[in-house]
Amino acid sequence: MNNHAPLIHCHGVTKRFGSGDAAVLALRGADLEVLAGELLLLVGPSGCGKTTLLSIIGAMLDRDAGDCEVMGRDPRDMNATERAEFRSSSLGFVFQSFNLLQTLTAADNVAVPLLIAGERRRRAELRADELLDDVGLSGRRDSLPAQLSGGQQQRVAIARALAREPPLILCDEPTSNLDHETGLEMFELLRRATRPAGRALVVATHDTRIFAFADRIARMEDGRILEVVDRNGMTGNGG
Numbered sequence: 001m002n003n004h005a006p007l008i009h010c011h012g013v014t015k016r017f018g019s020g021d022a023a024v025l026a027l028r029g030a031d032l033e034v035l036a037g038e039l040l041l042l043v044g045p046s047g048c049g050k051t052t053l054l055s056i057i058g059a060m061l062d063r064d065a066g067d068c069e070v071m072g073r074d075p076r077d078m079n080a081t082e083r084a085e086f087r088s089s090s091l092g093f094v095f096q097s098f099n100l101l102q103t104l105t106a107a108d109n110v111a112v113p114l115l116i117a118g119e120r121r122r123r124a125e126l127r128a129d130e131l132l133d134d135v136g137l138s139g140r141r142d143s144l145p146a147q148l149s150g151g152q153q154q155r156v157a158i159a160r161a162l163a164r165e166p167p168l169i170l171c172d173e174p175t176s177n178l179d180h181e182t183g184l185e186m187f188e189l190l191r192r193a194t195r196p197a198g199r200a201l202v203v204a205t206h207d208t209r210i211f212a213f214a215d216r217i218a219r220m221e222d223g224r225i226l227e228v229v230d231r232n233g234m235t236g237n238g239g
């Protein structure tokens with residue numbers, strides 16, 4: 001295997017919500033490294049801190065203590081404008097609830113990040129069509145989210161996350177609303193879209209069926225990463 005510099009480096013990250021008796025220590029010293037080109041699964045019981053850690057990595061939430069570098073930058077050092085720019089240019093997000101804009105067609109949902117980035121409408125539309133084609137939805141470009149199945153909406157969300165070709169994609173429970181077959185399809189799609197481009201993919205999930213797609217699996221419990229298992233090392237399958 002190649003030696004990659006870590007794209008994400010977290011060490012001793014802590015996060016507390018609330019105060020006094022109501023305080024919840026969501027992260028209690030989480031350590032995580034994510035390498036370019038890998039698919040890392042973040043697994044662990046509900047409430048162990050997966051979404052909190054992804055939110056800190058994605059500059060959506062500030063940590064209390066510890067170190068965190070994402071692509072060489074500390075999210076905590078960025079002001080609001082820099083965060084927004086960092087999120088839209090360097091990160092792709094795929095959420096459990098898809099977060100599609102309900103009044104826009106599939107193609108327009110995918111084109112939005114490109115238009116925000118200043119791309120001309122015509123070019124953004126062409127690129128959106130290509131991306132929808134890649135996720136097997138070229139026939140549904142004019143459909144509204146409500147006219148699409150859960151799996152199809154999730155594919156639109158993936159196309160949108162890939163639109164600006166971000167080096168890092170963060171997914172929070174992307175398959176939990178999907179049936180088995182659609183969930184597996186989703187992962188094959190993410191894998192195909194990310195591996196050749198050397199993009200890193202971090203996926204928080206309860207879904208044991210998708211373990212086979214991971215390079216490494218980080219087991220989280222009670223606000224910490226307990227162990228990271230290298231599936232490539234175990235199976236000898238370097239992909």
Ligand SMILES: Nc1ncnc2c1ncn2[C@@H]1O[C@H](COP(=O)(O)OP(=O)(O)OP(=O)(O)O)[C@@H](O)[C@H]1O
Nearest residue numbers: 017018024025026045046047048049050051052053
């Ligand atoms: N905004 C918040 N305010 C207060 N407590 C919170 C907040 N967000 C998360 N928590 C608490 O922090 C802990 C970690 O939550 P988090 O959402 O990171 O868990 P998770 O591993 O993503 O769980 P799940 O698998 O259910 O999505 C939980 O105890 C949760 O209740």
Ligand SMILES: [Mg+2]
Nearest residue numbers: 050051052172
């Ligand atoms: Mg969560």
